[in-house]
Amino acid sequence: xxxxxxxxxxxxxxxxxxxxxxxxxxxxxxxxxxxxxxxxxxxxxxxxxxxxxxxxxxxxxxxxxxxxxxxxxxxxxxxxxxxxxxxxxxxxxxxxxxxxxxxxxxxxxxxxxxxxxxxxxxxxxxxxxxxxxxxxxxxxxxxxxxxxxxxxxxxxxxxxxxxxxxxxxxxxxxxxxxxxxxxxxxxxxxxxxxxxxxxxxxxxxxxxxxxxxxxxxxxxxxxxxxxxxxxxxxxxxxxxxxxxxxxxxxxxxxxxxxxxxxxxxxxxxxxxxxxxxxxxxxxxxxxxxxxxxxxxxxxxxxxxxxxxxxxxxxxxxxxxxxxxxxxxxxxxxxxxxxxxxxxxxxxxxxxxxxxxxxxxxxxxxxxxxxxxxxxxxxxxxxxxxxxxxxxxxxxxxxxxxxxxxxxxxxxxxxxxxxxxxxxxxxxxxxxxxxxxxx
Amino acid sequence: xxxxxxxxxxxxxxxxxxxxxxxxxxxxxxxxxxxxxxxxxxxxxxxxxxxxxxxxxxxxxxxxxxxxxxxxxxxxxxxxxxxxxxxxxxxxxxxxxxxxxxxxxxxxxxxxxxxxxxxxxxxxxxxxxxxxxxxxxxxxxxxxxxxxxxxxxxxxxxxxxxxxxxxxxxxxxxxxxxxxxxxxxxxxxxxxxxxxxxxxxxxxxxxxxxxxxxxxxxxxxxxxxxxxxxxxxxxxxxxxxxxxxxxxxxxxxxxxxxxxxxxxxxxxxxxxxxxxxxxxxxxxxxxxxxxxxxxxxxxxx
Numbered sequence: 001x002x003x004x005x006x007x008x009x010x011x012x013x014x015x016x017x018x019x020x021x022x023x024x025x026x027x028x029x030x031x032x033x034x035x036x037x038x039x040x041x042x043x044x045x046x047x048x049x050x051x052x053x054x055x056x057x058x059x060x061x062x063x064x065x066x067x068x069x070x071x072x073x074x075x076x077x078x079x080x081x082x083x084x085x086x087x088x089x090x091x092x093x094x095x096x097x098x099x100x101x102x103x104x105x106x107x108x109x110x111x112x113x114x115x116x117x118x119x120x121x122x123x124x125x126x127x128x129x130x131x132x133x134x135x136x137x138x139x140x141x142x143x144x145x146x147x148x149x150x151x152x153x154x155x156x157x158x159x160x161x162x163x164x165x166x167x168x169x170x171x172x173x174x175x176x177x178x179x180x181x182x183x184x185x186x187x188x189x190x191x192x193x194x195x196x197x198x199x200x201x202x203x204x205x206x207x208x209x210x211x212x213x214x215x216x217x218x219x220x221x222x223x224x225x226x227x228x229x230x231x232x233x234x235x236x237x238x239x240x241x242x243x244x245x246x247x248x249x250x251x252x253x254x255x256x257x258x259x260x261x262x263x264x265x266x267x268x269x270x271x272x273x274x275x276x277x278x279x280x281x282x283x284x285x286x287x288x289x290x291x292x293x294x295x296x297x298x299x300x301x302x303x304x305x306x307x308x309x310x311x312x313x314x315x316x317x318x319x320x321x322x323x324x325x326x327x328x329x330x331x332x333x334x335x336x337x338x339x340x341x342x343x344x345x346x347x348x349x350x351x352x353x354x355x356x357x358x359x360x361x362x363x364x365x366x367x368x369x370x371x372x373x374x375x376x377x378x379x380x381x382x383x384x385x386x387x388x389x390x391x392x393x394x395x396x397x398x399x400x401x402x403x404x405x406x407x408x409x410x411x412x413x414x415x416x417x418x419x420x421x422x423x424x425x426x427x428x429x430x431x432x433x434x435x436x437x438x
Numbered sequence: 439x440x441x442x443x444x445x446x447x448x449x450x451x452x453x454x455x456x457x458x459x460x461x462x463x464x465x466x467x468x469x470x471x472x473x474x475x476x477x478x479x480x481x482x483x484x485x486x487x488x489x490x491x492x493x494x495x496x497x498x499x500x501x502x503x504x505x506x507x508x509x510x511x512x513x514x515x516x517x518x519x520x521x522x523x524x525x526x527x528x529x530x531x532x533x534x535x536x537x538x539x540x541x542x543x544x545x546x547x548x549x550x551x552x553x554x555x556x557x558x559x560x561x562x563x564x565x566x567x568x569x570x571x572x573x574x575x576x577x578x579x580x581x582x583x584x585x586x587x588x589x590x591x592x593x594x595x596x597x598x599x600x601x602x603x604x605x606x607x608x609x610x611x612x613x614x615x616x617x618x619x620x621x622x623x624x625x626x627x628x629x630x631x632x633x634x635x636x637x638x639x640x641x642x643x644x645x646x647x648x649x650x651x652x653x654x655x656x657x658x659x660x661x662x663x664x665x666x667x668x669x670x671x672x673x674x675x676x677x678x679x680x681x682x683x684x685x686x687x688x689x690x691x692x693x694x695x696x697x698x699x700x701x702x703x704x705x706x707x708x709x710x711x712x713x714x715x716x717x718x719x720x721x722x723x724x725x726x727x728x729x730x731x732x733x734x735x736x737x738x739x
Contacts, residue, residue, distance in 0.1 A: 069703045076496040076706075094706075099499040190596070193584075203687050205704070257583035259601030260687045274584075392498060395705040403518060407689055411603040 028056040029334055031322070032071060032082040035061035038141050038283055041353040042086070048349065049340060055333060065204070068395075075100040075325070083328040084337070086140055086320045090206070092128040094392040095323060101136040102324040102331060107338065108135040116342055118142070121358035124387040125321035130226045137321025138338050139358035141283065144315045144381045145200075145214050145305060146374065148270050148288055149173065149277040152299035153187065162186075173303045177218060177246050180277070180306050184253035187276035196253030198269030198278035200262055201410060203402035207262040209388055210316040211279060212247050212405060214305050217314035217386045219243035224427065226389075229437030231427045236420040243308070244416040248409050259410045270300055281318045282381070285374045286354055302374035304381045317387040319356070358382075393434055400426040490712035497706035509713035519714070522697045523721075529611055529682075529693060530675040536615035537671055541622025542664065548623070549630040559627070563620045570617075574684030577613045581685075606688035614681060618674070622667045629663035630656070665733040669726060676722050694718055 031046070033039045039061045046057025060082065062070050068088065074081055075098065087095055095101040104126075108114060113135070114122050121139035128136055153159060154171060163171035167182050174180040184196030200211030216223070221240035224231035234240070251258070255274045258265070263284050269275035271294045287293040288300050307313035322341070324334045340346055347359035351368055356378065362368050369376045389397050401423060408419040431437060458466075490509055494502030513519050548559060565573070580588050581599040589597055599609040633656060641651045679695040698718065702711035 072497050072706060073703075094497050097499075098497050203689070255584065256596035257598045257601045259598070392495075393705070396707070399700060399705060403689065407603070410601070410688075411690070 027054060027333075028058060029083045029330060029337055030081065031057065031059045031084045031086060032074075033059055033061055033086040033320075034064045034067040036064070036283065037286055038355055039086075041350070041355045042140075044353050045341075045346070045350055045355065049337060053336075053340075055337070057337070068205070072100075075327075078327045080325070080327045080329050082325050083330050083334045084322050084324055086322045087137065088206075088320055089124050089317060089387050090390050090394040090398075092126075092136055092321075092390045093394060096128045096134070096136045097392050100326055102326050104135045104137065104324070104338075105133070107138075107335065111339065111342060113138060113342060116344075116360065117358045118360045118363055118382050120317070120382060120385045121319070121321075124317050124385070124390070125319060125358070128390055130390070137323040138342060139319075140322040140341075140355075141320050142356040142358040142363075142378070142382050143281050143283045143319030144317050144378070144385045145210055145279055146282050146285070146315065146377050146381055147277055147279055147303050147305065148267075148285060148374075149301050149303065150270065150275075150296065150299055151301040152296070153276050154301070159186075173301070174277075174306045176307045177215065177309065181246065181249055181253075183276060184250055188253040190256075194273070195255040195269075195275045196277070197250050198254060198258065198261065198266045198275040199247070199250050200266065200279060201251065201254075201258060201406075202260050202262040203406040204260075206388065206398055208405055208409070209398055209401050210318065212244065212401075213316035213386070213388065214279065215243040215247040215308070216240055217316065218305060218308035218312055219246065220308055220310045220312040222386075223389065225437075227437075229431045231424045231431070234424075235427065236417070236424045239308075239310075240420055241416045244405070244408070244420060248416070251409055267294075270294065270296060282356060282374060282378045283318065286372070289373060300373075302377045304377045314384050314386050315381045317385040319358075391434070391436065393430060396430050397427060400430065486712040487716065489709050490716050492709045494709040495706050496708040502709065505709070509710045510717070513710065513714055513717060519694075519697065522692055522694045525607060525690065525692060526676060526694045529607055529678070529691075530672055532608065533611040533614045533618075533675045533678075534668060534671045536611065537619045537622045538664070538668065540615060540619040541667070542626045542660075544619065545623045545626035545630055548627060559624075562623060565617045566620045568617070570680040571684060573613060573617050574681045577616075578685055581609060600686040600688070603688050603690040606686040606691040610678075610682045610685050610691055613685065614675065614678065617681075618671060622664075622671065625663050625667040626660060629660035633659045661736050662733060665729065665736055669729045669733070672729065673722060673726060676725070677718075 031042065033042065039059050043057070043059040046059060050056050068091070071082075071085055071087065071091075072094070075095070087101075092101075096103075108126070113126070117126075117139045121142050122135075123130070125139040126135045126137045128134065154173070160171045163183075163186055166186065169179075171183065171186070172179075174183055180197070186196065187194060188196035200207040202208060213223075216239075219239045219242055221237055221243050222234045224234045254261075255269060263280055266278045266280045267284055267288060269278045270288060273296070285302060289297050291297040294300060305313065305315040322338065324331055324338070328334060341350075342359075344359065344361060347357045347362045351357040351359075351362050351371070357363065357368070363379050363382060369379050388394060391397070404419050404423040404426065407413040408416065489502070491504060491506060492502035493505050493508075544562065548555060548562075552558070578600070580586050583589060583596040583598050583601070586599075588599070589595065598605070600606050637655050637659075638651065641655060646654070677695050678693055679699065682691055682693050683696055683699070685691075694714075695718075698711055698714050701707050701714060
């Protein structure tokens with residue numbers, strides 16, 4: 001008797017368990033992103049959405065180095081594990097032409113997303129091919145490369161005096177690349193275990209490209225013509241050559257062993273008292289004003305990427321848009337989430353949680369700009385950003401850039417002109433292989 | 439025919455007592471294993487051979503086009519791929535030679551009556567029981583120029599083991615030697631202890647010197663087992679990925695497996711990476727075959 005009872009109970013339990021899980025599945029959306037703080041903020045925003053609508057949002061994450069590989073493995077297998085993905089801006093080409101992303105052009109036009117979000121974010125996070133008015137993502141996390149610096153080192157009267165005596169002008173936040181270089185040289189003191197500057201050098205994904213782009217764009221150089229795919233005379237122009245030399249010059253003033261550094265190392269340069277200035281994505285700045293993760297939090301300041309010799313001032317774009325995965329079974333539910341996400345009040349909440357909103361209205365509001373020490377620099381940067389190629393073969397282009405630029409930067413092989421001429425030839429061959437432009 | 443080849447069970451054996459015949463062993467264990475191998479090894483192997491002749495990219499929905507030998511031609515004409523092969527060859531030579539030297543040397547030291555020999559051997563085996571990724575991560579810390587213990591212990595200041603383009607490959611090889619010398623040591627120890635004692639006694643009676651004894655008795659008798667160690671280590675070193683990938687991103691230390699990974703899973707050039715994988719496979723097979731031939735020769739002696 002007892003046995004029968006137990007099995008009956010177990011059976012009921014099983015039915016209930018199955019029932020609830022089926023129910024839960026219908027009312028659940030999974031978003032895939034990389035493992036970092038903004039993903040946690042998005043999860044918190046998702047919890048708000050669940051409170052309002054009852055639809056559970058799960059943000060699934062994986063470490064950055066695997067993010068691209070894991071996402072595309074799932075796409076290539078036409079898997080429906082993720083309903084939405086917060087993909088890198090370079091993925092737009094592969095995501096759209098590969099049929100992995102749902103076309104959001106109608107959604108864009110219906111909700112006038114182009115007017116809600118800052119223009120650069122629409123151009124680089126959503127549109128593919130460039131200028132086609134076809135949209136594949138909603139700008140979610142705005143990001144660009146900015147700089148953090150040690151306010152206490154900069155404001156020390158003794159340092160100020162010594163700097164003025166050596167360079168003839170006041171030590172202050174660098175306005176151009178020359179000042180950036182001078183300050184880096186000034187603080188480079190290996191005997192005191194203090195170094196001038198921390199930059200990106202890692203050649204495994206896009207770190208090296210992002211760092212170099214910061215110099216390239218501010219020097220008035222370009223990667224190429226995004227419409228015709230012409231690269232000769234762009235990536236190997238005199239401006240580009242000068243930019244590469246300027247970036248290589250900065251490498252001289254980095255801490256020892258700085259040949260594979262990306263966002264983790266660059267934040268460490270500030271927290272571990274290694275460098276006076278450090279390049280990083282804005283997305284990694286929240287941990288620098290947190291005393292728990294940065295003992296120098298009170299003494300850390302921020303500035304936008306400085307101008308080049310011609311006065312141009314741009315920055316390399318990071319950041320991501322959110323796309324609906326075309327293999328998802330819950331595309332309608334996902335669209336509803338995006339409708340909620342682009343609302344002004346949601347964008348305000350998103351910014352308050354720590355997300356870098358792309359909403360033009362929120363960015364321009366004084367309340368956003370004064371919320372943190374770096375928001376103002378972020379706002380300034382987001383209206384002057386440029387990005388890497390977004391074609392489906394972007395990874396090959398990145399690899400070629402790493403292959404050419406890294407040995408020159410780190411190993412000192414060849415000259416800047418040889419390096420960039422060779423890179424132009426590589427890119428030409430790649431574009432030719434895929435039948436682009438020309 | 440097949441059934442006649444299967445021998446009948448000895449009635450008194452344990453298998454017979456438990457009622458397991460050779461046929462049921464075949465059905466239970468061998469057939470599933472072979473099926474598993476076919477599905478997960480042989481089939482993908484052949485399937486990828488097909489892909490290697492196409493311009494297939496797993497990341498797009500575009501159909502794969504047959505391009506003949508184009509991928510192989512491009513790869514074999516690519517100076518970067520050749521430099522990856524040269525780097526890999528250098529790595530294999532340094533790493534296997536180092537392991538052989540250290541492993542065999544330690545085995546010689548251990549091949550005598552010393553107290554706590556068992557414990558000592560076990561402790562020496564620890565490195566090879568660790569995961570490659572873990573070893574890579576903590577050696578990265580050991581090598582760190584600012585706070586790494588290696589520079590501190592050797593008084594090298596801020597010597598850049600992993601960021602120096604000339605040093606990076608040696609640093610990776612050094613880690614590999616640390617990790618896998620115990621493996622060579624273990625095999626050598628087995629070989630050394632199998633050398634009959636009376637040979638040494640005879641040599642001692644004949645007043646043979648230590649070098650003569652080593653080169654005429656020890657080495658020839660241990661050689662076959664040493665060759666097996668070399669085959670294993672060469673194959674493994676040739677396909678080293680995790681250790682090198684974690685430790686350094688220097689192009690001067692980019693092994694062929696890292697190139698292959700980037701091509702396949704970062705650039706999604708599926709067709710071309712299949713071709714490269716085949717080139718690597720053929721090379722490993724060729725090298726292994728040379729070794730095996732040599733091993734057989736050594737055994738005959």
